[in-house]
Amino acid sequence: MGTIQIENVSFKYDQMVDNLFSALNLKIDESWKLGLIGRNGRGKTTLMKMLLGQLQYQGQIVSNLNFYYYPQTVVDKDVPTVEVVKNLAHLEDYDLWKIEIELEKLQVDADVLQQEFSTLSPGERTKVLLAILFIDESGFQLIDEPTNHLDIEGRKIVSDYLKSKKGFIVISHDKSFLNPVIDHVISIDRSDVVVYKGNFDTWQEQKERQDQSELAEKEQLKKDINRLHETAVKRENWSRQTESHKNRKHYTEKVHLDKGFIGTKAAKMMKKAKTAEHRVNSAIDEKKTLLKNIEIEAPIELNYEKLSHPDVFVQVENLTLQHKNIVTPTVDFKVKRDQVVSLIGPNGIGKTTIFKQILGLSQPFEQTGRIHVSNNLKISYLRQDNELQGTIRQLAEQKQIEPELIFSNLRKLGFERALFEQPIEQMSQGQRRKVALAVSLSEEANLYFWDEPLNYLDVITRQQIIEAIKKQHPTMLLIDHDQDLIDSVSSKRIELHK
Ligand SMILES: Nc1ncnc2c1ncn2[C@@H]1O[C@H](COP(=O)(O)OP(=O)(O)OP(=O)(O)O)[C@@H](O)[C@H]1O
Ligand SMILES: [Mg+2]
Structure with a gap:
């Protein structure tokens, strides 16, 4: 044998x-x-x-x-x-x-x-x-x-x-x-x-x-880690609030303050907060190594900007897409504010194609029916494939996101800090997925298009994502084959049949 x-x-x-x-x-x-x-x-x-x-x-x-x-x-x-x-x-x-x-x-x-x-x-x-x-x-x-x-x-x-x-x-x-x-x-x-x-x-x-037996021995250590996590999350929220104030137009218009001044001040405070955050993260790492094999992660949060109107973000009416012998089933649905709408259907039926068409991405498909997406929405699109390249900093620059915010989200997803500066092509599949996810979590958005977010991700990360969506309930169009995710977060399901 x-x-x-x-x-x-x-x-x-x-x-x-x-x-x-x-x-x-x-x-x-x-x-x-x-x-x-x-x-x-x-x-x-x-x-x-x-x-x-x-x-x-x-x-x-x-x-x-x-x-x-x-x-x-x-x-x-x-x-x-x-x-x-x-x-x-x-x-x-x-x-x-x-x-x-x-x-x-x-x-x-x-x-x-x-x-x-x-x-x-x-x-x-x-x-x-x-x-x-x-x-x-x-x-x-x-x-x-x-x-x-x-x-x-x-x-x-x-x-x-x-x-x-x-x-x-x-x-x-x-x-x-x-x-x-x-x-x-x-x-x-x-x-x-x-x-x-x-x-x-x-x-x-x-x-x-x-x-359990390891934890019983090291109960205090776990408490310390949880407390440190809480501190890290508070700091993180604070610096994000400061940043979004800085970017809000009416802030400067109404108060007649110099935006540059506020920007510099906020930047200094933010830098201080970042250094402190760094320290907290190192302390967490250090304590975790003492907890030999136990995994603990902090909750994650989407940078979701909740709007109070309109009521309907996306309206799709009798939409069919055709290219050569491929025809998607006709769909008709609305995505209302604060709804998580899941597109469900077998492989190859055209879910991603429908996503791309709604997003207005170029495709060879001929469209019948109507798509209406409300104006001025900030949309975050998480693609199905793992095709990111370059470094996280380059990505942050392209997307105009503070790299530290992406790093902080990656830490919460259990991503090792040692990899932050590495080319994305050299990362494991799950790590690449985490980078794409951290970008989507970090960019300000009113509406999310998430195409199979859970692919390649480990069990703990999956749970973090489910918890975050459940808690914040953002406006989202979602595709995934994970029953647990769909069952836990969907406000509405659109089933696609052959
Ligand atoms: N070609 C490479 N050059 C440098 N580092 C690499 C390379 N390939 C993988 N790594 C690193 O080695 C570690 C292990 O990677 P590996 O792909 O084996 O992980 P994995 O357990 O399969 O993860 P996943 O669940 O995400 O697929 C990771 O930290 C990854 O970043
Ligand atoms: Mg792997």
């Missing part, structure tokens, strides 16, 4: 000060169905890349298994899917039946093989790439977050599919997806990597028990 033995492995990326893994020892059996879990940036993807032999590490990994990684890189997407399959799976024409069998299990019509890969919906792409991974029955699959972009039904299908396989590691932050699939858990905690026998629930029970 095959095993993977990880012996005394240490690794860090060049720019890093501390090791990501130090003297790691793990023994994994080839028959296990492993869930690899841990907060964003802990090294889950890195661990897979080490198994694939793509990174240089100290120590050794002993295994005679063939590893396959999802998601594979598709270099040329503008070719029929069958070419992508042949290329990635090294298949000849006479062996194509193998992919057809896997596709059938994933409930994908074999016709997609003739369709250009770039025109497949994200859910279809996921399933095709997964099918490729399982053609070699003797392989050991390393599956990195398959559920992003999958709708609820797709998640169930992939979950059932994986249940029928064995010998793989799957990374996911989706508990209901993982639970039926896995029989072992590798958890990358703050200071250890631990293997548990059981599924996500069993892991959670054990982890809670451990946390």
Whole structure:
């Protein structure tokens, strides 16, 4: 029987000060169905890349298994899917039946093989790439977050599919997806990597028990951290209020004060507040290292500017969009002030396309029906894809947001300060998502368009977002496949059917 033995492995990326893994020892059996879990940036993807032999590490990994990684890189997407399959799976024409069998299990019509890969919906792409991974029955699959972009039904299908396989590691932050699939858990905690026998629930029970006993010992420490968090949040609110006063036009007009003067004074006070905030954050970090594996995060807040009118922010009347053979279902809805309206529907039905059309972004779609968006709204758009580039400071400048505000939001999302100045392209998927989210949280807005905000995010961050929306109830159009989010925050659901 095959095993993977990880012996005394240490690794860090060049720019890093501390090791990501130090003297790691793990023994994994080839028959296990492993869930690899841990907060964003802990090294889950890195661990897979080490198994694939793509990174240089100290120590050794002993295994005679063939590893396959999802998601594979598709270099040329503008070719029929069958070419992508042949290329990635090294298949000849006479062996194509193998992919057809896997596709059938994933409930994908074999016709997609003739369709250009770039025109497949994200859910279809996921399933095709997964099918490729399982053609070699003797392989050991390393599956990195398959559920992003999958709708609820797709998640169930992939979950059932994986249940029928064995010998793989799957990374996911989706508990209901993982639970039926896995029989072992590798958890990358703050200071250890631990293997548990059981599924996500069993892991959670054990982890809670451990946390409780650690907390009982360190109750005072937790209180200190919470108190520090509160101080940090107060300061943060204060400096934001000062900043928004500075920007408010009537402030200078009515009082006849020199805006420049107020600006300088506020800037000085703000700088002081920032230094203090920095100190508080360092103190929090320091205390957290004493709480070995327990995760605590502060609540987050949207920079939401609540308006008292108009009543209707967005009105969409009998809207249909068409391009070539793609036609979106007709939708008809209003987004009223302080409503969270969720667009629900399967992969590929056109939710993002509708979003973009309402936002007036250029698209090749022909429109029938009417869209009316109220004038002078500040809109914050969180895109579905993780395509940000450059540094956080550059992004802040483009968006004209105080970089410190973005940093402060990132801290609350559990993002390590050491990464603030790093190029976004070098960050983990979840860290990139957090940057995009922190920008949206930081910019002043009356209306939010959030397209799958929870993709790539770890469990704790998801909860923070749900809590923030519940508390502030901003005016928002929302797309997501996370049932928990939709159920907790929606004032209204618009269901899209084929
Ligand atoms: N090419 C790189 N160069 C420098 N640092 C990197 C690089 N890739 C990843 N990192 C850093 O290494 C750490 C681990 O990244 P990794 O992608 O393995 O995390 P992860 O656990 O998969 O996170 P996520 O849940 O967000 O996908 C992160 O802090 C990340 O910023
Ligand atoms: Mg990852």
